[in-house]
Amino acid sequence: MEFLQTYWLDITTTALGLAYIVLEYKASVWLWLVGFLMQALGIALYYQKGLYADCGMEVYYIVMTVYGYINWTRRSRKAALAGNSQQELPVTHFESRYILPWLLATLSIWFVLWYFLSHFTDSTVPIADSFTTALSIVGIWALARKYLEQWLIWIVVDVVSSGLYFYKDIPFKGSLYALYVFIAILGYHRWHRLMHNSATK
Numbered sequence: 001m002e003f004l005q006t007y008w009l010d011i012t013t014t015a016l017g018l019a020y021i022v023l024e025y026k027a028s029v030w031l032w033l034v035g036f037l038m039q040a041l042g043i044a045l046y047y048q049k050g051l052y053a054d055c056g057m058e059v060y061y062i063v064m065t066v067y068g069y070i071n072w073t074r075r076s077r078k079a080a081l082a083g084n085s086q087q088e089l090p091v092t093h094f095e096s097r098y099i100l101p102w103l104l105a106t107l108s109i110w111f112v113l114w115y116f117l118s119h120f121t122d123s124t125v126p127i128a129d130s131f132t133t134a135l136s137i138v139g140i141w142a143l144a145r146k147y148l149e150q151w152l153i154w155i156v157v158d159v160v161s162s163g164l165y166f167y168k169d170i171p172f173k174g175s176l177y178a179l180y181v182f183i184a185i186l187g188y189h190r191w192h193r194l195m196h197n198s199a200t201k
Helices: 002-025 031-049 052-082 096-120 126-144 150-167 171-200
Strands: none
Touching (some): 150 171
């Protein structure tokens, strides 16, 4: 009983996270609903564990979840009205015009978050916490746009996050993110096939 009281948030968000990554792998629009629930609980979990950048990141995730759902379904509604059989938002490459702006934004956000966590909080992991947060900002945006390369971004985030969560005694979440790395590799190849199949239609 004490174990469940200690780890219930970790266990619940881990279960939701597993469902989320499977739905993302399948490119299912239902991932946004599961993500919303996971992120709402994640705010409480990360605040409790002193991962303040991750806590703030969950708020951003919730906003991007709404955007992602709208972006993924808007094309479906338009295509249905037009009688188009290809209703889903297609998987595409990360547009080259966004690379430099997002790179500069990520580095800037990383520095700002690191400075804030180092000087204004009791965070013991300001570098790693701010890094995963900064990189995740572009990752969730790329997912909302259904870019193939979002998987590559998440592989980096997941590797660092897994180690970070084990260090902060969030073992279920740490294990989940280790699994995420494997699924992200599979997801990249699956989305690549989906993009190729869509292009040949």
